[in-house]
Amino acid sequence: MRLPGASQSMWRDFQIESFPSLEEGLKTEMTVIGAGITGITTAYLLVNQGYDVVLLDAGQIISGATGYTTAKISAQHGLVYDDLIETIGEEKAKLYYEANRSALNMIDDIRKKHEIDCDFSYQDAFVYGESEQSKKKIEKEAEAYEKLGIDGGLSDDVDLPFKISSAIKMKDQAQFHPVKYLAALVGYLKEKNVRIYENTRAVDIKKGQKPEVIAENDHSLTSDHVVIASHFPFKDFEGVYFARLHVERSYSLAVKTDTKIPEGMYLNADQPKRSIRNAVDPSGEKVLLVGGESHTSGQIEDTLACYENLRAFADEHFGVTEIPHRWSAQDMTTLDKVPYIGPITEKNPNIHVATGFTKWGMTLGTVAAQVLSDLISEKENPYAELFKPSRFNAKSDVKNFTVENADVAKEFVKGKIDRRTKEIDELEHDEGAVVKVNGKRAGCFKNSAGKTTLVDTTCTHMGCELNWNNGEKSWDCPCHGSRFNTDGKVIEGPATKPLEKLS
Template sequence: MSDTKPGSLQLPQMPQSYWRVSAPLPSFPKLEKDTEVDAVIIGGGITGITTAYLLTKQGLRIALLEADVILNGTTGHTTAKITAQHDLIYDELIGTIGEERAKQYYEANRDALSFIKQMIQDHRIECDFSEEDAYIYAQRESSAEKLHKEAAAYEKLGIDGGFVDKIPLAVPSAGAVKMPHQARFNPLQYIVSLLPHITNAGGAIYEHTTAVEVDEGTAPVVITREGWRVKAKHVVACSHFPFVDRHGLYFARLHAERAYVLAAKVQESYPGGMYLSADNPKRSIRSVTSTDGEQLLLIGGENHKTGQGICTIDYYESLLGFAAQHFKVESIPYRWSAQDLITLDKVPYIGPITSGLPNIYIATGFAKWGMCHSTVAAMLLSDTIAGRENPYRDLYSPQRFHPNPSIKNAITQNFDVAKQLITGKLENVNKQAGVLQPGEGAVVTYNGKRAGAYRDDAGTLHIVDTTCTHMGCEVEWNDGERSWDCPCHGSRFNYEGDVMEGPANQPLRKLGGE
């Protein structure tokens, strides 16, 4: 227990990920001509780049298209745990998809950890890699039963680990489930080291290049916002929501959640390990060795559906209170948040987008466990494109459907989308843009209609239409990130209306300013 007073600590004014400042990030040109390749990959995060690495090793000509800059999405804002311990998942999976599939889920993520470890050794990558034990701990005695069920699932599936009475970390716990020999690393230092292998093999990487459509066929063509065409034998969408979903197959089968992270400088030494609470509010804890040799604690949690929930800065404040309560915190040099997609059965969708389009693939729905699942996806997709068998193809197939959890969750999600759509349209807004102070944003009334307004630090007012360009829901202001977030499918826009995260690929309409 710490005597740090939360009021003596200050959050950074603007969010900034430690990962984004810890690695030298190269820049790449914008696509400015038509081109033809063997495979085009959409999305410049860990999934897309690892897939590009594996495909170029197979001798394929690839083009990777990133709408913004590489590694600025979830990969650049993760907690970067490389683990097969994905919360209390295995007892649930045995009940929903069966024991055989649950065991495959573990084995796939175990294989991904081994792949990453081997890559680091083979290429001598300096990325703060450290083998760590992973723990899910109970904050309350009433949660211990859930841990015992999960430990029983470990035993049934042959997973190394089980129930332990205590954890090394000095936070209150009523036992934990331990999975030994997991790992953590600096994801950007790892991924940046792969980029020269791609480009030296002839792979092309393009930033600020937004894919908006695909002409389907035996040789599909990806079309960018500027109208450039990339013809390929294979298209791999690694951009969270599939950037093309003409038949609406995935909007009803995925939902977006945000979570928050503080990087805290503390006085006490860290005992090692990676920790996640079994109870809500979620608390995730791991350490990182900074580039100047200092140890930071990454304290994360406070999950909620994108565009829904309380004032977003309050989630950071809640994490700050937890940190101050349990650690001797000197300062908070960084804060950031991340967005993840969750499928109906909590298993990612990896493979052909539909049975009728066998050469257009997706990798999505990693449910906050993207370090291993991204690697699973890259290995599975590269095997599929090469015509090799992969033991996890059916487990992750986007065409699968498990009646009990899938039907129930689909109904719940679609009801929530409909509720958010109607609520946004009927909201009575009285606030006027003129009252906003520098750094403040809000939904306002503008020319008699609902609008979004933000006054920047220089005093300039930016006003946008709050109707999401994806499916017409009304976006909400995110004060913690200074963005407009859609509560229906998770699209995000900056205060000027430009797309930050899909599935939307068109900006919010600008209405005015001063």
Template sequence: MMTESSFETFPQFPESYWLASTELPSFSKLHSDLKVDATIVGAGITGITTAYLLANQGFKVVIVDAGQIMNGTTGHTTAKITAQHDLIYQEYLAHFGREKTKLYYDANLEALQFIKQTVKTNHIQCQLSDEDAYIYTTSDEYVEKIASEYRVYQELGITSRYVDQAPLPFSTKAAIVMENQAQFNPVPFLTFLVEQFIRKGGQIYEQTTVSGVEKGKPAVVKTKDGHRITTDYVVSASHFPFNDRNGFYFTKLHAERSYAVVGKISKDIPNGMFLSAESPKRSLRSVQINGESMLLIGGEGHKTGQALCTFQYYDALKSFGEGTFGLKDIAYRWSAQDLYTLDNMPYIGQELKDEPNIFVATGFRKWGMTSSVVAALLNSKLILGEPSPYQELFSPSRFKADPSVKTFIMQNANVAKHLIAGKLEMVHKDVDDLQKDEGAVVKVNGKRAGAYRDHEGALHLVDTTCTHMGCEVDWNEAERTWDCPCHGSRYSYEGEVIEGPAKKSLGKVH
């Protein structure tokens, strides 16, 4: 638990620098039926890039989002553009073989080059800078793992180096370097794509929740408010697929949260982007804020809804920054949600084999800047009827016995455990015990309820049963949200859906 003095060193509310740095365009809610060539559900980097590519090919495209554009994981990223996705290549080599592992690297390298070229050609001011990406270790246990990963890099022909000491102000045992990667601010980049998309006749609707889709060609996308979008193609780019029960994604994905702080440091900002091999993870990169160089520190991942005190993760990042870089004056803090597949490979492409006009993109495992562009490039090609070497690799209908079966069993056992535990949990907190700006699970009329008392003292009471599949949500102190430990749905303190797979708000308690 954070002390009162340490809490005071943080911004009171979470805020992403990326979203604060750029004035976003706003769009109205959908108020009528539509007929288009393609419907993109989700206005993050995946959906916006997909829509941009299809509009460039003359498609009539609409994007609908349940909230505001870029306000999901896209706006809360560390914004590293790299094919170095942790120590993943050795694992992929064992599970998928050399050819598919090389395809994974090639797909992400292509995405990196797409972003770089788009920025360069259009002179987009988004703080894009070429950087080497490092995975480092301070533990003897991980030295051989890094050496093994480097050998896979060499086998795949990845431009890389192995060093003992990374350019960091503390001692490292080993590091692997993937050269010529990049970092940027994704919001001005995507704002440019949105402007071009609108110029080509594209439409965007915010605050428009999709409730389902009627299959067929054309398909019909249905909204929560009863409107219908008749469309030849549908792309689910909504992070957690909006029609998750269609492909049983709630059994094949799990959600994790991670955290970031940005602030001034007393030491020189190192050149490069850095990630620790061991846990707890430490992700490092520089950020330019008002002409001043600051350090972004990310990490501290855990399964959504399965943490007792979420402030402890911000405090851990702060303590690490103070001890290693002389971190001071934290300017921003935020958290993000990421989805993991059973085999750690994203699901991208045709959702089901018998539904050739419905596509999905999910499971980016904290590496959404390149994976999202991989998804946009692949799904737009498939819609255009063009071949892609990556189609089979990312196919959502794949199911590998190793490691998918074991992960499937463990993941769904974890869901069952939390479903049962939430129903049996003893609640001892009383509504009258809550201070201002405090939330907790309480008992109201003998039943479990969620309560938050805001800064003015007003009480907000909600039913804690998640509207997705009936698990019990818990209070997220650092974000002031209700989070589901089963499938990662998140709600505001008033019960409104922030993040799916849930589509309906939590019930009100009086």
């Protein structure tokens, strides 16, 4: 069964209202940058407290990571709790669980309150293993569950069509359609007179008592507080986020099959990673979602092979009759695997950031909205200290900082000395590659009509050389994950400036 020709998220196959671009300078109380689950939920909580809120997005709302998720609402984030007890201690590990459980409950409360039909259903979540090594890890995680009072433990109640060595269950987690959920919240924000602007990329912030957000078109927003919910913080303010975040890309397929689709949500403990869950497609038919194949962003050029590996896995275990959708997403992991949520630096208490959700943005993005709205309104929040961006964890931060930035340095040098190029005439239609133009490295894309577009492949963030991503038809940075389309326009930050067009 062939893959779809183009990447298209199943969640994005849903009609969403459009909004204008910012065309004038404005003043407001709260500026929220990024209209995914974090930004929209933050705006929702703030407007309900009576604040005047403006919501900006660089593209279309809900078109970033939130629109390309596997949409699990779960506090089970792989085998994380045994590690968290080791790195941040038992008390904080318990807070991490409680924060995610609180987020699940909040999503359920909101969808009930506003009667949102978003395919929400409670599901048990499982991490399963197929090897003796993963069995030992799962048994240790079960001990962590017991220490932290987590509702779950080792389980044989696994609805999978292949043999496993062990599994751990977390009871009563959930799944939903994130775009349906957030589109309803956007409708509510509109009723509450929240001003929403699309295709308005924020490129700078001038700090001060009333920070000023500068958009790409030079219009600005002045407000009392700014929330950067743009996935990767585009403005750093000496927070060194580019050096404290590891960026990975992962892949998903929506699969139709004639065999039984499992109940429950599954993630394996072995490599390569595999995520499995059921879902409802736009026609109302039950489908299987298969995800995985994570890798450092920009460091694999043949990303179509990642989709093919997922297709082979799905076909082997479930039988594939059709693949209506395929998509990929990008996410960040912090040095200690706990998100950064709060003031971007201690010297800038009215500029806030939320990032590093480690592929679990549905719960952690909602946690971020709770924490940030409480900080802004000066309310006590039990999780604020846990997620504080300026924290330092000696057990994990030094080691992971060194490893991450050694990899960045390697990729920077590798790109500068890379001599692999193609001739422009060698490119097939709908193909991109690094070429040489007047002796210099350039990126060339040849579209379906045979027209070529040339761009400078030097990332506008910190100068790393970009690689071609054949699955998404984009130019991706192997250092910090910035992505650009074939015309050089920014798709994902931290870069804010487009690539130089050479033709």
